[in-house]
Amino acid sequence: MSTAAIAIASDHAGFPLKTELAAMxxxxxxxxxxxxxxxxxxVDYPDFAYEMARALKDGRAARGVLVCGTGLxxxxxxxxxxxxxxxxxxxxTTARLSREHNDANVIALGGRLLGTELARDCVDAFLSTGxxxxxHAARVGKLTSPPDLDGTARETSGT
Ligand code: RB5
Numbered sequence: 001m002s003t004a005a006i007a008i009a010s011d012h013a014g015f016p017l018k019t020e021l022a023a024m025x026x027x028x029x030x031x032x033x034x035x036x037x038x039x040x041x042x043v044d045y046p047d048f049a050y051e052m053a054r055a056l057k058d059g060r061a062a063r064g065v066l067v068c069g070t071g072l073x074x075x076x077x078x079x080x081x082x083x084x085x086x087x088x089x090x091x092x093t094t095a096r097l098s099r100e101h102n103d104a105n106v107i108a109l110g111g112r113l114l115g116t117e118l119a120r121d122c123v124d125a126f127l128s129t130g131x132x133x134x135x136h137a138a139r140v141g142k143l144t145s146p147p148d149l150d151g152t153a154r155e156t157s158g159t
Pocket of ligand 1: 011013014045068069070071072073074
């Protein structure tokens, strides 16, 4: 188990699942940084993606869990920040591969779509899987530093 804090944030639609997942993470011994929201009142998911991006940028957390109704809006918002690789996951396989292939540092989940047990299993897989490196490393590098739109050809790096 990592000793670095796991940040967690949601909008109102994700709040019930966030509460469940935060409790699960604490039970497992993780240091949980809860960035809100703190109740069912309607809020805007980009504001909580922003809080997640800040926490990752300033080192308060190494990984994060984001929840909104579908996981769509909050993952789109989080991925506006170049140091965030937020993976929207609906099953354990995508959660595992988001780490192995994409070095995702945030898992995004749909609180209105996933059952609690499946969501717990997704977070478990996300936190327990390492990055595969090798051919995936150059690709992930291109996510952080995409080329300018000047027609420059990009190298490919195998299968
Ligand atoms: C909130 O109603 C809902 O739109 C939001 O949680 C999310 O699903 C957006 O992508």
